[in-house]
Amino acid sequence: MGGAGRVSDADQLDTGEIELDIESLAAGGEGVGRLPDGRVAFVPFTAVGDRVVVRVVEERARFVRAVWVAIRRRGVGRTTPGCPHYGRCGGCSWQHLDYATQLVAKEGILAESLMRIGGIEPAEPIRVVPSPRPYGYRGRTRVHVQNGRVGYRERRSTVVAPVSTCPVLVEPLVEELEALGKSLTEKRPGSKGKSRERRRSRMASVEWELAVGTSGVPRVQRLPAQGGPSVRIRVREDFLEFSPGVFAQSNLFLLDELVEAVDSAVGRGSNALELYAGAGLFTLGLARRFQRVMAVEANRNAVRDLGVNLTAAGIDNVEIACARVESIASSLPIPPAGYEVVFVDPPRSGLPKSSVDWIHGFCRPRRLVYLSCNPATLARDLSRFVELDYEVGRVRGFDLFPQTPHVEALAVLERPGE
Numbered sequence: 001m002g003g004a005g006r007v008s009d010a011d012q013l014d015t016g017e018i019e020l021d022i023e024s025l026a027a028g029g030e031g032v033g034r035l036p037d038g039r040v041a042f043v044p045f046t047a048v049g050d051r052v053v054v055r056v057v058e059e060r061a062r063f064v065r066a067v068w069v070a071i072r073r074r075g076v077g078r079t080t081p082g083c084p085h086y087g088r089c090g091g092c093s094w095q096h097l098d099y100a101t102q103l104v105a106k107e108g109i110l111a112e113s114l115m116r117i118g119g120i121e122p123a124e125p126i127r128v129v130p131s132p133r134p135y136g137y138r139g140r141t142r143v144h145v146q147n148g149r150v151g152y153r154e155r156r157s158t159v160v161a162p163v164s165t166c167p168v169l170v171e172p173l174v175e176e177l178e179a180l181g182k183s184l185t186e187k188r189p190g191s192k193g194k195s196r197e198r199r200r201s202r203m204a205s206v207e208w209e210l211a212v213g214t215s216g217v218p219r220v221q222r223l224p225a226q227g228g229p230s231v232r233i234r235v236r237e238d239f240l241e242f243s244p245g246v247f248a249q250s251n252l253f254l255l256d257e258l259v260e261a262v263d264s265a266v267g268r269g270s271n272a273l274e275l276y277a278g279a280g281l282f283t284l285g286l287a288r289r290f291q292r293v294m295a296v297e298a299n300r301n302a303v304r305d306l307g308v309n310l311t312a313a314g315i316d317n318v319e320i321a322c323a324r325v326e327s328i329a330s331s332l333p334i335p336p337a338g339y340e341v342v343f344v345d346p347p348r349s350g351l352p353k354s355s356v357d358w359i360h361g362f363c364r365p366r367r368l369v370y371l372s373c374n375p376a377t378l379a380r381d382l383s384r385f386v387e388l389d390y391e392v393g394r395v396r397g398f399d400l401f402p403q404t405p406h407v408e409a410l411a412v413l414e415r416p417g418e
C-alpha cells in the first residue's frame with residue numbers, strides 16, 4: 001500500500017475512503033496530505049507522519065477538507081488530549097500534540113507563512129518562546145450561551161458545543177465557568193421558575209466574558225458590557241486595569257517576557273508612535289524609553305483604561321488619540337523629523353494598505369516594530385514594507401496560545417542607511 005512519490009503516497013480504498021500520509025501542519029492547525037489526484041487534503045486532529053484513512057467532507061478545485069476515520073500509523077508527538085471536550089469544541093485543536101511538537105510546528109508555520117505569502121526570510125531562524133504553562137494559562141475567555149448551554153463554538157460552525165470545563169483556563173475561571181453553566185441550567189433557590197439569564201439565553205446566543213487578574217476576584221460579565229469592575233493584571237512592576245470588553249492578552253504567564261521583548265525591540269529615542277495601544281500593556285514601556293509617545297486606540301473604554309494606567313504609573317509624556325488608525329492620517333500631529341520608531345499591534349486583519357503607506361510616507365520611522373497574532377497578515381504587511389525599502393530583521397514567536405495553532409509574532413524592520 002502506498003508507493004514512492006507524493007501522489008502515490010495516498011491510496012483510494014474500495015469504501016471511497018482514502019489512505020494518506022500527513023506531511024505538514026497548516027497555519028489553521030490541520031494536517032496536510034495529498035489525494036491520489038494531487039489535490040491537497042486538510043485533515044484536522046492529525047500529526048506529521050500520521051498515516052490516516054480519511055473521508056472527504058468538502059471538495060474544492062485545488063484542495064479538499066477531510067476527516068480521519070482511522071489512524072494506520074501514529075505520527076510525531078502524538079499525546080493524550082487534556083480536555084473532555086477536545087474534538088467537538090472548536091477551541092484547542094492541537095491537544096493531541098505534545099507541547100514540544102506544538103512549538104516546533106509554530107516555528108514552521110511562521111517561517112512558511114513569511115516565505116510563501118511575503119517572500120520573506122528573516123535574518124535568523126525563528127524561535128518561539130514557550131508558555132511557562134501549557135495548560136491553565138488563560139486569564140480571559142469569551143463563552144457563548146445558547147439554549148441555556150454554555151460553551152465554545154464548534155470548529156468552522158456557529159453551533160455552540162457545551163463545555164463543563166476548560167483546562168486552558170486558570171483555575172479560578174474553570175470554577176466560574178462551571179458555576180455559570182449551573183446558574184443557567186439549574187433553578188436558583190428561591191427563584192420562581194426559570195432564571196432571568198436562562199430565559200434570556202434561550203432566545204439567542206449571547207457572549208459572556210470571564211476574566212481574572214493577577215490576584216483578586218474573577219469577573220463574569222455578559223457582553224456587551226455596560227460598565228463593571230476592572231481586572232488588575234501585574235506586568236513587571238506595574239498593575240494595569242482592564243475594563244469589561246477591553247482587549248487584554250489572555251496568557252497571564254508570558255506578559256513580562258513579551259513586554260521585555262517589545263521594550264528591547266523599540267530601543268530608545270525622542271518620538272515614538274504606538275498604533276492599537278489598547279489599555280497600555282506596551283505603552284508604559286515605550287513612555288519610559290522615549291521622550292514623547294503618541295498612542296492611538298479606537299476603543300473608548302480602552303482609552304479610558306490607558307489614561308488610568310498611565311496616571312497610576314506616574315507617566316505624563318504620552319498623548320492619546322482615541323481614533324481609528326485608518327482615519328487618523330490627516331489629523332495626527334507628526335514631529336518635524338517624523339517618528340523614530342513606530343510600534344503596531346493590530347487585530348488579526350493586520351494593517352490597512354493605506355496605513356502602511358501613511359506610516360512610510362508621513363511618519364518615516366527608521367524602525368518599525370510589528371506585533372501580530374496572525375502570521376498571514378503579518379507576512380502580507382511585512383512584504384508591503386519591504387517593497388517600500390524596509391529590511392526585516394529578527395522575527396520571534398511567543399506561544400501565547402498553547403494547545404491551539406495560534407502564535408504571536410514580533411518582527412523588527414529597519415530602513416537601511418538610517
Ligand SMILES: C[S@@+](CC[C@H](N)C(=O)[O-])C[C@H]1O[C@@H](n2cnc3c(N)ncnc32)[C@H](O)[C@@H]1O
Pocket residue numbers: 247248249276277278279280281282296297298299302323324325326345346347
Ligand atoms: C491586538 S489588540 C492590542 C492591544 C494592546 N496593544 C495590548 O496588547 O493589550 C488590538 C487593539 O486595537 C484596537 N483596534 C482595533 N481596530 C482598531 C482601529 N481600526 N484603529 C485603532 N484601534 C483599533 C482594539 O480596540 C484593541 O485594543
